Amino acid sequence: MTEKPSAAIRPAAADDQSAILDLAVASGLFQQDETAVLAEMLADVFNGQLPDHHWIVLENAATVIAAAYVAPEVMSDRAWNLYFIAVARRHQGRGHGTTLLAHVEGVLRKRGERLLLIETSGLEGFAATRRFYRGNGYEEEARIRDFYRAGEDKIVFRKLL
Numbered sequence: 001m002t003e004k005p006s007a008a009i010r011p012a013a014a015d016d017q018s019a020i021l022d023l024a025v026a027s028g029l030f031q032q033d034e035t036a037v038l039a040e041m042l043a044d045v046f047n048g049q050l051p052d053h054h055w056i057v058l059e060n061a062a063t064v065i066a067a068a069y070v071a072p073e074v075m076s077d078r079a080w081n082l083y084f085i086a087v088a089r090r091h092q093g094r095g096h097g098t099t100l101l102a103h104v105e106g107v108l109r110k111r112g113e114r115l116l117l118i119e120t121s122g123l124e125g126f127a128a129t130r131r132f133y134r135g136n137g138y139e140e141e142a143r144i145r146d147f148y149r150a151g152e153d154k155i156v157f158r159k160l161l
């Protein structure tokens with residue numbers, strides 16, 4: 001609870017890539033041996049191959065403890081997708097995710113963007129994550145049954161900016 005005052009949010013730099021990969025594991029979202037795809041996605045952004053894609057980090061005491069990745073949806077008028085958000089496990093439940101998400105929304109709103117989508121799993125293990133999105137004003141808009149694998153639905157949350 002005492003962490004928030006010293007938390008700082010900034011756009012990620014190329015140097016942050018390994019900290020973000022460590023965070024993906026420390027949040028419980030990725031297993032250590034599952035980070036290759038994420039590493040590629042990060043490299044593409046920092047190589048300039050994905051121009052309007054943004055990684056944003058939240059630091060506490062000069063350590064990256066949360067990160068988010070947001071990008072525009074192709075073939076839409078100002079709709080965006082939050083492809084990633086995670087907080088290191090030992091810092092979860094202290095408001096950092098909410099602060100980071102509100103920051104991302106604020107940046108998009110200022111740019112005149114219109115809609116933010118977030119996709120997550122329908123599995124019981126993601127119930128707290130879904131509560132987090134609902135608590136931040138997202139509505140469950142769609143469910144694609146058996147999307148990730150048989151028995152694991154994709155839930156699409158939506159918020160008008």
Ligand SMILES: CC(C)(COP(=O)(O)OP(=O)(O)OC[C@H]1O[C@@H](n2cnc3c(N)ncnc32)[C@H](O)[C@@H]1OP(=O)(O)O)[C@@H](O)C(=O)NCCC(=O)NCCS
Pocket residue numbers: 027028029085086087088091092093094095096097098099119120121128129131132135
């Ligand atoms: C989901 C996540 C980003 C939320 O960030 P956070 O900083 O833990 O959440 P906040 O403290 O801002 O908000 C707390 C609310 O989020 C929900 N929540 C989700 N995960 C939680 C967790 N691990 N611990 C506590 N609350 C959690 C609760 O509903 C809580 O509200 P409540 O206390 O009124 O029930 C973070 O917990 C996380 O990284 N989880 C694992 C990775 C993940 O699921 N990422 C999203 C993938 S789609």
